Amino acid sequence: MIGALEIVVLVALAALAVYGVVMTALNRPPDVWTKRAVGVVEALLLVQAAIAAVRIFGGVTLPETTTFLIYLVVSVCVLPIATQFATAEPTRWGGMVVAVGAIATAVAVWRLQGLWDAGA
Secondary structure, eight states: OHHHHHHHHHHHHHHHHHHHHHHHTOOOOOHHHHHHHHHHHHHHHHHHHHHHHHHHHOOOTTTTTTHHHHHHHHHHHHHHHHHHHHHHSSTTTTTHHHHHHHHHHHHHHHHHHHHHHOOO
């Protein structure tokens, strides 16, 4: 994986989590800006997933390839599901749902890097 891209993704996820907490503290439901922020972070995650998938299927061997691929899928799927859940019935807690989704995704990305480093 690309170390610089991982750092950018983790910083973006942290910023999204803080944004979600702030929206909750301000007693505001998720709005169009929340969806746009999630979209930007999701685009970064998709780029990271595409690069990782190309490298895996291109011949890089990892000790736990299946686990790596599962984390890769999870890292891409969690935020859209959390956003859908947060905006289905907009309440002040929607921002917290997005924040928790961002934190969970950050953990998955961090774990992806650990699995990648184990195979390098």
